[in-house]
Amino acid sequence: MSTGTPAPASGRTDAVPDGTGTEVLGAADIGRALTRIAHEVVERNKGVEDVVLLGIPTRGLPLAERLAARLAHVEGVDAGDLVGSLDVTMHRDDLARQPIRPIGTTRLPSGGLDGRVVVLVDDVLFSGRTIRAALDAISDLGRPRAVQLAVLVDRGHRELPIRADYVGKNLPTAASERVRVLLQETDGRDAVLIEGARGTGR
Amino acid sequence: MRHLLSAGDLTRDEAVLVLDTAAQMAATQAREIKKLPTLRGRTVVNLFFEDSTRTRISFETAAKRLSADVINFSAKGSSVSKGESLKDTALTLQAMGADAVVIRHHASGAPHTLAHAGWTHGAVVNAGDGMHQHPTQALLDAFTLRRHLVGDGGRADVTGRDLAGAHVAIVGDVLHSRVARSNVQLLHTLGARVTLVAPPTLVPVGAGTWTADVSYDLDETLATGPDAVMMLRVQRERMSSAGGGYFPSPLEYTRAYGLDGRRLAVLPEHAVVLHPGPMNRGLEISADAADSPRAVIVEQVANGVAVRMAVLYLLLAGGDQRPGADAEDMEARTGVRTDGTRVHA
Numbered sequence: 001m002s003t004g005t006p007a008p009a010s011g012r013t014d015a016v017p018d019g020t021g022t023e024v025l026g027a028a029d030i031g032r033a034l035t036r037i038a039h040e041v042v043e044r045n046k047g048v049e050d051v052v053l054l055g056i057p058t059r060g061l062p063l064a065e066r067l068a069a070r071l072a073h074v075e076g077v078d079a080g081d082l083v084g085s086l087d088v089t090m091h092r093d094d095l096a097r098q099p100i101r102p103i104g105t106t107r108l109p110s111g112g113l114d115g116r117v118v119v120l121v122d123d124v125l126f127s128g129r130t131i132r133a134a135l136d137a138i139s140d141l142g143r144p145r146a147v148q149l150a151v152l153v154d155r156g157h158r159e160l161p162i163r164a165d166y167v168g169k170n171l172p173t174a175a176s177e178r179v180r181v182l183l184q185e186t187d188g189r190d191a192v193l194i195e196g197a198r199g200t201g202r
Numbered sequence: 203m204r205h206l207l208s209a210g211d212l213t214r215d216e217a218v219l220v221l222d223t224a225a226q227m228a229a230t231q232a233r234e235i236k237k238l239p240t241l242r243g244r245t246v247v248n249l250f251f252e253d254s255t256r257t258r259i260s261f262e263t264a265a266k267r268l269s270a271d272v273i274n275f276s277a278k279g280s281s282v283s284k285g286e287s288l289k290d291t292a293l294t295l296q297a298m299g300a301d302a303v304v305i306r307h308h309a310s311g312a313p314h315t316l317a318h319a320g321w322t323h324g325a326v327v328n329a330g331d332g333m334h335q336h337p338t339q340a341l342l343d344a345f346t347l348r349r350h351l352v353g354d355g356g357r358a359d360v361t362g363r364d365l366a367g368a369h370v371a372i373v374g375d376v377l378h379s380r381v382a383r384s385n386v387q388l389l390h391t392l393g394a395r396v397t398l399v400a401p402p403t404l405v406p407v408g409a410g411t412w413t414a415d416v417s418y419d420l421d422e423t424l425a426t427g428p429d430a431v432m433m434l435r436v437q438r439e440r441m442s443s444a445g446g447g448y449f450p451s452p453l454e455y456t457r458a459y460g461l462d463g464r465r466l467a468v469l470p471e472h473a474v475v476l477h478p479g480p481m482n483r484g485l486e487i488s489a490d491a492a493d494s495p496r497a498v499i500v501e502q503v504a505n506g507v508a509v510r511m512a513v514l515y516l517l518l519a520g521g522d523q524r525p526g527a528d529a530e531d532m533e534a535r536t537g538v539r540t541d542g543t544r545v546h547a
Binding site for chain 2: 090091096098099100101102103105106136141
């Protein structure tokens with residue numbers, strides 16, 4: 001649905017004080033992107049009656065909660081009934097290539113998932129493997145009518161035929177770069193950083 | 203962790219990680235679809251040289267819920283009864299490609315030998331060896347205790363919490379009990395205080411050096427208001443006859459060390475009663491104590507599946523099954539990124 005705004009080639013690339021990366025989105029940008037996504041979710045689903053937002057821990061969950069708060073504000077419903085958390089660790093296909101990952105919490109809103117529209121919420125869309133795992137995890141929990149995907153940042157380099165329905169920002173990156181999303185709830189401040197090849201030498 | 207051989211090998215953080223992982227596993231077991239694809243394609247061998255019902259079934263259920271293939275091996279009816287050694291059995295299993303071996307053996311130290319002799323490249327999980335260790339039982343006991351005693355009686359989130367401040371009485375046949383040995387170590391690691399209660403004949407030599415107090419009087423200990431009482435099975439198969447001289451008669455043992463309704467009434471309101479099973483009803487625990495609402499014995503069995511799922515997940519899910527890199531592996535494979543950062547690169 002949304003393509004987001006393309007990232008500026010240069011321009012807004014203020015180096016962050018700790019020098020760990022280049023800041024491409026600030027707190028205000030993240031807030032505006034979430035507000036737009038919230039409106040797009042309402043528009044596309046003609047309201048939020050059947051909508052469930054499932055955040056993928058760690059950072060998808062606070063994003064889902066913020067989206068739910070905006071939906072609740074726009075549509076006048078209770079935010080708590082809209083949002084859940086979906087841990088995908090046990091459905092990943094790269095477990096054997098990584099150090100042990102801690103398992104996060106899966107918590108569904110009271111109505112369950114059957115027959116509803118699930119909007120998966122994550123911070124960064126990269127290879128698409130997390131979302132594939134999330135689709136598998138959902139099929140063990142119920143049968144939603146439809147599944148949509150909202151991400152704060154789409155950085156490209158997909159390895160699976162997966163695309164996002166709602167994108168906060170399309171961020172063209174080199175494969176060697178790292179994109180980090182920092183959120184108030186988990187990191188103490190809101191920012192999207194690019195680290196690695198492009199960030200050095202500036 | 204590369205192997206789980208002894209409860210004493212676990213640090214506080216590792217033990218809490220197992221309990222937290224088990225809590226998430228337990229949550230998945232409340233769903234309609236209980237099976238997870240996590241260990242698909244991995245093979246877990248249950249190598250049982252000693253009789254067992256609940257531990258073997260518990261490990262088998264845990265492995266199957268994580269989609270691992272399970273091969274059950276019991277010494278009865280196998281080549282072991284023809285005289286095959288542990289080494290040859292292990293080499294056979296290795297040739298069949300076991301990723302993990304869950305072993306119960308009547309000889310203390312058999313799992314350690316299996317893990318370190320190079321006969322198998324898989325992870326070794328001790329499911330009880332002789333009178334030595336039974337670490338998954340201690341973990342499930344700790345998990346059960348944490349659910350009931352920490353975080354406002356189970357209402358608050360207990361993730362990351364240990365058992366600091368809890369007082370646990372372990373009562374009965376401590377001498378023959380690997381459950382007691384594992385629990386003393388693990389509960390101490392998690393910050394709980396342990397009192398062992400047993401007749402002097404059933405307290406092992408050297409128990410004074412353990413991280414636990416020793417008492418010979420059950421009523422005196424119960425009067426101090428422990429948060430939990432763990433009854434141990436009197437292991438009569440390890441005694442000669444009718445108590446084998448460890449105590450004068452079963453009736454006398456019951457009078458001095460059995461948990462009955464009267465002793466249950468002395469306990470504080472929140473206290474729970476545990477038993478690793480199988481119970482000798484009427485010997486170490488009376489029927490009304492075993493069936494009272496305070497007894498969490500059935501819940502222990504359910505928690506056992508979740509804890510064993512967590513152990514298998516933590517031992518098998520991560521990458522790099524290199525043999526002989528234990529210390530380094532321990533760091534790398536339990537190197538949980540505690541800030542939860544997912545680096546998208």
